[in-house]
Amino acid sequence: MVLSHSFCPFTVFVVILWMPEPGFGQVCGRLTLLLVMSCFLRRYGRFNRSSFVRAVAIAAFGSSILYFKDHARFTASVVVRVPEPFLDYRWLKCSVLHDLSPQRLPFSNHTGMLKLCSYRVSPYPSSDISTEASGAVGGESKPCDCFGKNTIANAAAKVGPAVVNIAIPQDFFGITTGKSIGSGTIINKDGTILTAAHVVVDFLGTRGSSKGKIEVTLQDGRTFEGLVVNADLHSDIAIVKINSETPLPEAKLGSSSRLRPGDWVIALGCPLSLQNTVTAGIVSCVDRKSSDLGVSGMPREYLQTDCAINVGNSGGPLVNMDGEIIGVNILKVAAADGLSFSVPIDSVCKILEHFKKSGRVIRPWLGLKMLDLNEMIIAQLKKQDASFPDVNKGILVPMVTPRSPGERAGFCPGDVVIEFDGKPVERLKEVIEILGDKVGVPIRVLVKRAGDKLVTLTVIPEEANLDV
Known part of the structure; x- marks a missing residue:
């Protein structure tokens, strides 16, 4: 009622x-x-x-x-x-x-x-x-790992002040005809700049040489003259140094090992001489092989993204949502959009360690072609040859270079590497990490051959001569 x-x-x-x-x-x-x-x-x-x-x-x-x-x-x-x-x-x-x-x-x-x-x-x-x-655990609040409207802007704001524009005047018989442009990132307050080697080094020679006077412009408009300190043409990574009376903004180096396809990333740089440009995208692939791109030379892996990259972005940083550098942008597919590639920052850090220790990148050479094994490859090899070793993991050696350290150590085509320097290995990455810069150091390798025969070999790596 x-x-x-x-x-x-x-x-x-x-x-x-x-x-x-x-x-x-x-x-x-x-x-x-x-x-x-x-x-x-x-x-x-x-x-x-x-x-x-x-x-x-x-x-x-x-x-x-x-x-x-x-x-x-x-x-x-x-x-x-x-x-x-x-x-x-x-x-x-x-x-x-x-x-x-x-x-x-x-x-x-x-x-x-x-x-x-x-x-x-x-x-x-x-x-x-x-x-x-x-978002609380044990009575305490924890930060929310979510993507907000300011996430990209905050990440860009952390790295942006350390991103620089690199310009190199091009002379033709003493007449300036234009500028070669690129980008870089200050990674130390003393003026150490991380960039791509092809931005600052002339590739006409196998060893390369500086392109000339380097003009470095900061985001605040200040201009400095830069000097190429180190450059590795094969990884396309270089270090440029500028001198400033006051401390410079610096960016933090992150890690690329935990990246997954689909992670958000941003690219910063000066495409087409447009300074302070930010583009966003996602990681498309975390281990794109250089062979997939038709790039000759030593095997390398790249981060593939769909960030907008253009001429002038080379050498600029690829940044995660925490405002950390996780890659260096170096190339793109000219005939396609959304196909850009960067050198993973974990590889860059190893190169920087080589620069600091030896002034160059030391690459041990074994003279062995290696291939990661998986169930499908093993099944096909066993189908072709019944005597193929009974393994479910390891690294196959399909070819041995004549007169190489591997041949002198006794490696044979068809060997499967199980242990390297006393450590079990399943992927070529692990072998490369163990090798490091060990040149002239004997390394014991356990391999499995046809008929499940175990053999221990000792190989002495040599420094690779990449100029040949």
Whole structure:
């Protein structure tokens, strides 16, 4: 039953849900209603519709209070509609109560003001809310690893000040005909700049030479003259140094080992001489082989992304969402969009260690062509040759270079390398890491040959002559 009555300036709605359950409270409620109505009828011989409705509303409200006192299955709700002019009255501003433990109507408090509340509103108890969903572990909050609207901008802001524009004037018989442009990143406050070798080194010779005067422009507009300190043409990584009287902004080197296809990355640089340019994309492949790209020379691996890369981006940084450098942009496919490639920062760090230790990159050479084995390759090899070693992992040696350290050590085509320098190996990457810069150092290698014959060989690496 819903009753309402208006008396200036409010409108009161009384909503009564009466359960058809016999009991003392229900009988008392009905008797109260009859008594109140009889009293009003005797007092007012003549009444209109308004007074009748008022009487019924009061009676219903009184009976609901009496009945609700003893019955939990009875629910009453009182709603007060307040006209707009009264909304600013201080005494009408009451707090909303939740999950009232005593199942009673909210009577007036000691101030005489009725609290306007939503009765029996029961939100989920705090104990039922999963701490994992709220980002809390063990009672402590943890940062939310999510992608927000400022994620890319924040990452770019961390690295941006350290990104520089590299320009090299091109002379033709003493006449400047243009500039060769590229990008770089300051990785040390002393002015050490990481860039691509082809930006600052002339590739006409096998060993390369500086292209000439190097102009380095910072994001704030300052210009310096740079000097090529180290360059490795085969990895396309170089170090340029500038001198400044004040500390320079620097970028932090991250790690590329944990990158996955689909991770967000950004590329910074000066494409087409447009300084301070930021483009975004994702990692398309984390280990794109140089052979897949038709790049000759020593085998290398690149990070493939779909970031927009153009002339002038070479040498610029590839950055993750933490604002760390995870690659150096060096090339793209000219006839396609979204095919850009970078040198992983983990490989760059090893090159920098070589620069610091020896002034050049020392690459040990064994004269062995190696191939990572998997179940499919092993199954095909066993199908072709029943005597192929019974292995489920390892590194196959399909070819041995004549008069190489590998041939002198006794390697044969078809050998499967199981251990290298006393460590189990499954991939060529592991062999390269173990080799490091060990030139002239004997290394013991365990191989498995046809007929499951185990042989231990000792090989002495030589330094690779990449100029041949």
